[in-house]
Amino acid sequence: MTEPRWLDADEQETWRAFLWTSRLLNEALDRQLQRDSGMPHAYYMILAMLSESPGRALTMSELAEVVHSSPSRLSHAVNRLEEAGWVRRTKHATDRRATIAELTDEGYAVLVEAAPGHVAEVRRRLFDPLTREQMLEFRETLHALLEALDPDHTAPCAPDSS
Amino acid sequence: MTEPRWLDADEQETWRAFLWTSRLLNEALDRQLQRDSGMPHAYYMILAMLSESPGRALTMSELAEVVHSSPSRLSHAVNRLEEAGWVRRTKHATDRRATIAELTDEGYAVLVEAAPGHVAEVRRRLFDPLTREQMLEFRETLHALLEALDPDHTAPCAPDSS
DNA sequence: CTTCAAGACTTGAAAGTTAAACTAAATCGG
DNA sequence: CCGATTTAGTTTAACTTTCAAGTCTTGAAG
Numbered sequence A, B: 001m002t003e004p005r006w007l008d009a010d011e012q013e014t015w016r017a018f019l020w021t022s023r024l025l026n027e028a029l030d031r032q033l034q035r036d037s038g039m040p041h042a043y044y045m046i047l048a049m050l051s052e053s054p055g056r057a058l059t060m061s062e063l064a065e066v067v068h069s070s071p072s073r074l075s076h077a078v079n080r081l082e083e084a085g086w087v088r089r090t091k092h093a094t095d096r097r098a099t100i101a102e103l104t105d106e107g108y109a110v111l112v113e114a115a116p117g118h119v120a121e122v123r124r125r126l127f128d129p130l131t132r133e134q135m136l137e138f139r140e141t142l143h144a145l146l147e148a149l150d151p152d153h154t155a156p157c158a159p160d161s162s
Numbered sequence C: 001c002t003t004c005a006a007g008a009c010t011t012g013a014a015a016g017t018t019a020a021a022c023t024a025a026a027t028c029g030g
Numbered sequence D: 001c002c003g004a005t006t007t008a009g010t011t012t013a014a015c016t017t018t019c020a021a022g023t024c025t026t027g028a029a030g
Helices: A009-037 A041-051 A060-067 A071-083 A105-127 A132-149 B009-037 B041-051 B060-067 B071-083 B105-127 B132-149
Strands: A057-059 A087-091 A099-103 B057-059 B087-091 B099-103
Touching: A009 A041, A009 A105, A009 B009, A009 B105, A009 B132, A041 A057, A041 A060, A041 A071, A041 A087, A041 A099, A041 A105, A057 A060, A060 A071, A060 A099, A071 A087, A099 A105, A105 B009, A105 B132, A132 B009, A132 B105, A132 B132, B009 B041, B009 B105, B041 B057, B041 B060, B041 B071, B041 B087, B041 B099, B041 B105, B057 B060, B060 B071, B060 B099, B071 B087, B099 B105
Parallel strands: none
Antiparallel strands: A057 A099, A087 A099, B057 B099, B087 B099
């Protein structure tokens, strides 16, 4: 740690802006989902990712990866979702270590109910305030940051759903 | 909620990229601070904001505002920081409702110790991957988003410290 | 000068997350 | 085939955050 180059004023402001934007945006989304569907954003993501998977099911490991959750966190979350009746656990047929999490019909219904409001909120908070050009250049910048944060592309940032 | 305009492919990808970037960046920062200084980012912010305030002290309300914390969360956090001996609570002289949180010398020392590593991490994760132009345009975009998220400028995004 | 709403916190319990330890099943290298 | 690893997942406890309620001022109205 030789000579820690301090942040200049522009950097300072950029850093602040990033911190506040990501916090306020995440809070807005969380509030909306909690209010309208009674679940946090992380839980919504679990349902959403399951709904897009073949058979509306994934192993816990696969699911943990796509929602970027630790195994532990996912396990707790799926406990809750199972209690709510939105997800069901099954044993994997051939690999008996694996557990399969499957979206129930009820869970799917909840998701279908929740999605429009969620998408509307994303649009309102993220896309309405930006021009198309701003959005595209924003995306490029985010990709540059992602490249540095996650060189191996662990993150499933290919075109997928919300 | 009439006709929920879905996200197109570009929007989809932008939204994903934002989600992942903000998560990975926040995680990286949290990990670094937890590892090197044994505290979460939110606690670091409390110390940092106090250190920049006149007399290294603020009322709980003021502090809650600058770190964007609920009163309750801040109260719990300050309990921990007080146990650690990094912050001290005092009664406000004239308004006996108010409590003043004051950074102790020990807390200041911890912050001074922690700051360089933290700044280095911010630089590494956020600024190194971007060109100066990218950074400046990124900041503009974030300001546009902030304007929509927080029209009353509650967020202290004027030039300040980390 | 009382009354009473609003302001500034604190508290306790519940929800969510993290960290570390643990079980069980599959795989790999002799 | 067998022991050592690795992989998959759960569990427990600690910790952070949120939510709802409660305390003690202040300030403003009547």
